[in-house]
Amino acid sequence: MFWQQFITWINLGAMYALLAIGYTMVYGIIKLINFAHGEIFMCGAFFTWWFMTAASLPLPLSALIGILFATLLGVGVERIAYRPLRNAPRFAVVISVLGMSIFLQNMARIIWGAESQVFDVDFGISPIFIGSVIVPFKKIFILLTSLVLMIALALFIKKTYLGKAMRATSADREAAEMMGINVNSVITLTFAIGSAMGAIAGILYAINYNSIDPYMGFNAGMKAFAAAVLGGIGNIYGAMFGGILLGIFEGVGAAYISSMYRDAFAFAVLILVLIFRPQGLLGEGKSGEQAKAR
């Protein structure tokens, strides 16, 4: 029984981790939270659902189109809500991005309706038995996809030239600019990768729960942000670790304390982490970077 539940928690955690990566990447580059990230997550799932039902395309193809659209949307959010405010007070940027999030959420509600839609995916593969634990194939699929994506991203950041440029921009924007890195395109790239990850997380979430609604981005986004903070914001491995850990926390809280308050656990974790260890579990402490961002 415990292991059965454990698989569910890890699954949830993997999705949080994918979503948290988007927050943490954007934060690493521009030192601001992307409030609209949860809406990108929701839009990714909705675009996929749209192409699956309205155009009756197969899942992989519509997922690809959905991810593409959501990525474009993420880049658009950066263009509209962040770029014109590059030199504005931080206060103003937060409000503008929050407005963007409200706009997207309600636009989705108008286009696709406020009620939840059925996201019907059947892999046609029977559940797998590991000892006495029954694992549906979709859970394995979600876990594997998340794992592959996370490893790919880690390699991308570590090994490629663009990944290096991103790390450089994150470390010191001005110095990176002096070294000839086009910071604007790095920011766009960051938003694109983060949004793509978010959209994939949204699709996986939809596959897992078989239902989507325009408000799903808000709660998931908040929890993923909590996960990013838990792991140490700005740190990609932290986001992965924090996501899995938050999934387990939430599962344990819901299973052993109270299932009604399951949504409140993530927020409580967020507030507790910010009070007692603001740099997160894998954070580097109050380093120069954080002091400069103040």
Place this chain on the structure above:
Amino acid sequence: MNKPRLDDLTGGSQITTQGPGLQKSPLVRMTEVFALSRWYTKLIIIFACLLIPFIVHSNYAMRVIIYICLYIVLALGLNVVMGFTGLLNIGHAAFYATGAYTSAILMTSYGIPFWLTVPIGMVVGFTFGLAIGFPTLRLRDDYLAMVTLGFGQIVYIVANNWMSLTRGPRGIPSIPPPCINFFRWHIVIDSYRAYYYLILLFVLLTVYACIRARDSRVGLAWMAIREDEDVAAVMGINLGFYKTLSFAFSAALGALAGSFFAVFQTFVSPNSFTILESVIIITIPILGGLGSIPGTIIGAIIMIGVPEIFRAASEYRMVAVGAFMVLMMIFKPEGLLGKKLYQQVYKV
């Protein structure tokens, strides 16, 4: 020509219009005569507000006006945190809910009169403000926004799930109207006119409290924190104390609005205190100008009044609110009557 004076810091390059011999233009003189600081202007405004129920006869219009007044109280409360102290709070609906639930529960379950539940609600709100203000002392704008968002969500979840106290999503119905028993007089506040005077009293109290707070030592400390936290700390301002106080003060005003909401609606349910409610409250001081009291009042009249005109398109209300927040920040971040934001610019 004016001679350059010794204390002229501009180097004498600007000709001052304040010179004794210079005549002011009639328009300037007129605005000075009717400036908000004149006592008779205030009196005229209050008198005009008192007359509104005698001019407006439609119940619907009165309802809208009462809602505008309610949001003025809410927005002025939020303005203390956002406008004076420069801290983002996206969970103001949590304090609003606190006041509403305190009044509703005390009045229905314990039969405590409304007038007593208002101060109790404000104390509870104040405590909640301390509770959220204290842990967020070290957080910057965006973190603070996230934490207050989370706090608002926690309060919503608790209100939705604590069945024995709040009856969950079913809400608390049939909250009795407040009444005044004064010797032989027995006045029950249950008509729109009476509710209007009640909320007008709350608005005036809030405006008075905000002005007094703004012009006091505390208000100066808040504004110093808003302009530059580090400099304020160097000047000997206790950041922790004043930030927490600002949150608590704002929360008490939010709870005041909540108490009124409970008796006005006679029904309280968690759905009135969602995150969207907080967002609507936030847009009011942003539109009016952060930190400006008349601006916030005008902002409330526009933000609550205009959607009523476009009721047919009410579906698009939140879309418009979102787009409005983005556009306002890009083109006029200081709002209608606000001063320019001098906050530290973030470096990308």
